[in-house]
Amino acid sequence: MFAVLADDVRLAWCDGDAVFLKAGDYICVPRRHAVALADAINGKPIAETGAVLTELREQGLLAWRDERLPPRAAVIVAASDLGDVARREPAGLRDYAHLLIAALYVPLQLIRRRPEAWLRYLPPQALTPRGTPEQLARRFLRLRGLIPASGRCLPASLLLINFLRLGGIAADLVIGVRTHPFEAHCWVETGGKVLNDEICYCRSFSPIFVWRGAARMDPDPAA
Structure with a gap:
């Protein structure tokens, strides 16, 4: 069995911590538990990743699947901004x-x-x-x-x-x-x-x- 994100759940990694977004609520998982989560999300079998996953599943953040899913592509923040925002366009x-x-x-x-x-x-x-x-x-x-x-x-x-x-x-x-x-x-x-x-x-x-x-x-x- 492998762990995947539950439907409509989002996940981000922040300096070793894991942050879930579910129905407008943010749930943080500290880095001491995030290692097991990262292993599971990256395809390690559930039996090898620790009991923390069971709690995350009970909270509706994870689901179990029989097959491993490919990892999601990383989201890259844009490379530039508007620069001098004081330069405003005329408005009609x-x-x-x-x-x-x-x-x-x-x-x-x-x-x-x-x-x-x-x-x-x-x-x-x-x-x-x-x-x-x-x-x-x-x-x-x-x-x-x-x-x-x-x-x-x-x-x-x-x-x-x-x-x-x-x-x-x-x-x-x-x-x-x-x-x-x-x-x-x-x-x-x-x-x-x-x-x-x-x-x-x-x-x-x-x-x-x-x-x-x-x-x-x-x-x-x-x-």
Whole structure:
């Protein structure tokens, strides 16, 4: 028997610790137990990995399978950001309208606890882009102060995802975690570029959930 992640469970490794994400809750496994977990996830038979796996299974974080699954590919954080964020793109009336429409979707998204469910409620994506992702992101940064609570990472990132879609751009939503102390953070990226944060800060987090809006329209689990 081999251990695999249970359905809708995500896993990230942070400086030797393991962090699970399940239904909006984070569960940390300290490094003294994470070794057995890593062995199991990497294909070592359950009988050789210790009793800690049984407890994780009882919590609904792991499941048993008869066959070994191939390891998931590592998630790589984007390579760059917008650089000088003070350089803002001029915004027009349509950008103001798109910001307000984008903001209407955010409460509908946040009322759900599961990250997968946030992105089932999206504005329609325009067929023709109204600029590059960088241009639209700079317009967004110019305007987002008009929306209350848009400074927090999750509402701001969902707001940007919605704004970009209305402007004809699909982007990825990334949630990352780190430990000692525990912290979660999210940001938006596309084409290898972070659109609403600094790359050096995002690289201090291990991705645990990635929604590949730029590639397809369903959630993609982080490795």
